[in-house]
Amino acid sequence: MQTITTAAELRRALADSRKNDRHIGFVPTMGYLHEGHLALVKASRARCAVTVVSILVNPTQFGPNEDLSVYPRDFSRDQRLCSEAGVDYLFAPDAREIYPPEFDTFVEPGDLARPLCGAFRPGHFRGVATVVCKLFNMVQPNVAFFGQKDLQQCAVVRRMTVDLDLPIEIVIVPTVRDYDGLAMRSRNRYLNAEERQRALAISRALFAAEAAFRAGERDPEKLAQIAKWHLQSIDHLQYLEIVHAHTLGSAASPLTGPAAICVAGDVGRTRLIDNVILNR
Structure with missing residues (x-):
């Protein structure tokens, strides 16, 4: 497994796979991985020749009083889990790689972002749509994998992918639960x-x-x-x-x-x- 921190390096690493028409699967995450994330990796490996996992605690999807500063992080553990799961490339950019100092363009989702969590977390899905769109452009996968637990996020991402003509298949993987039924998160x-x-x-x-x-x-x-x-x-x-x-x-x-x-x-x-x- 290669760990990569810049978009330019990632594009170089994936160039041969694209040239040889090897399907690229992508699993975007915010890290602190669990069995739910690993189920997405497993689904990607079953469908695609190459699997990319990203880890980024995305600042634009957190509100001013939310848990950005204390969100769980353990990068060395995540690296180990990805390697053991057969991930080919771990993309771990700094937030400044995604949002450079003069960044000023966002993806604004529509009606799908307004009910449910959108009614209580203003701007959340704007941040989600923006970072996923940017990651899609950096990775340029054939297939991207998301978990059903985040149903509204899945709907927003799928709509964005269709509306912006992104040539990416979105696959939704069933929620993974702990032994007692609690959804993994x-x-x-x-x-x-x-x-x-x-x-x-x-x-x-x-x-x-x-x-x-x-x-x-x-x-x-x-x-x-x-x-x-x-x-x-x-x-x-x-x-x-x-x-x-x-x-x-x-x-x-x-x-x-x-x-x-x-x-x-x-x-x-x-x-x-x-x-x-x-x-x-």
Whole structure:
């Protein structure tokens, strides 16, 4: 595995792969890798001849009172995990490589960025869309891999890729969960033992609504009520919404198309998000 820090060096390293039409898979991350990230790497290696992973704690997707300064970081551990997973190139640019001093151009996403997390984190998806677009231009992959846990991010990135005519296939990999159902995320390390137990209410709520859907319930309000009953142990419920899985618009009753039940809430000082897809 080669570790690369500049876009120019990365383009040189990937030149032979492009010349020989070897498919390039790309997994963008903010580091502090876990099994969810490694599942994306595994998916890339199964589909592509070359796998690139990026690690960048992207400053433009954090709000002024969010956790940019304390976001989990352990680069040497991430390097080891990537090497063991068979990554070919680890792209680890400094933020100044992505945003030089005179940087002044951003990608502004549309309606997909407004509901759910977008309503509570103004500017977040602008930062996501901008950094992903820049990374796509630097890596120039054939396929990029994202996790379903970040459903809204996946929708924004997929729409951006289509709208800007980027020749990249977007693959969404199912959420990876710990043994007890908690969705894997880097921020789980913020939770103490007691908070982690209470955080399980989020996945239990989603699974309860999913079970009711499989049993035949098609009223989104009733499914939401079932889920909310399980969420009493979290400190603050930011939202619980059932939306169309692709447009993120509110799902009508009865549910007839692909839908997702999405949750965001706080346990202690940690904001957690999760979702399940409701399929017939």
